[in-house]
Amino acid sequence: EDQVTQSPEALRLQEGESSSLNCSYTVSGLRGLFWYRQDPGKGPEFLFTLYSAGEEKEKERLKATLTKKESFLHITAPKPEDSATYLCAVQATTGGFKTIFGAGTRLFVKA
């Protein structure tokens, strides 16, 4: 069964304290892996798409990487405004391009 697991559930960091969020996935065939940011009371905001193992994408303090079993979202020197829930999703090659979302990691960055 296709599955996406994110860890940790919640992460508390001090401003400037770099860390990584994990997304482990099991899927019959990967078409793409997506990272989103969701602020309270808002819809998810698209961040990155990764298509194949070894691929990396960067945007400001965020860097996403992909292996055959997992993806990491690295946050370098985070700021309080990076506080949000980060969602990982995978799109499989089967099932009509169905996208499966993880439960998310809630990130809190304290000044």
Next chain:
Amino acid sequence: GAVVSQHPSRVICKSGTSVKIECRSLDFQATTMFWYRQFPKQSLMLMATSNEGSKATYEQGVEKDKFLINHASLTLSTLTVTSAHPEDSSFYICSARLDVSNQPQHFGDGTRLSIL
């Protein structure tokens, strides 16, 4: 970037009322639109997948007569919660996607529905 507009952002109404939520893709033609429900501190729960010009595909456990979905054009899908009751109170979010290659979904800002 791709923009999806969802309206209204918040609805408060009495039990028994039907509520319509609109989802528009503003700068691209969305072959497929999705409707999600999200409970506090939980992830997205897919309710249904909507393709332009055809009937929506509902996920298991979602009542199609309760949650009516219409995808009238490549830029507009609507969700109508019929005869809403307090247990239907939730955060509803739509998304839109081009079914070309491996495209991500782009989300609206959600609708907070409160049934009194």
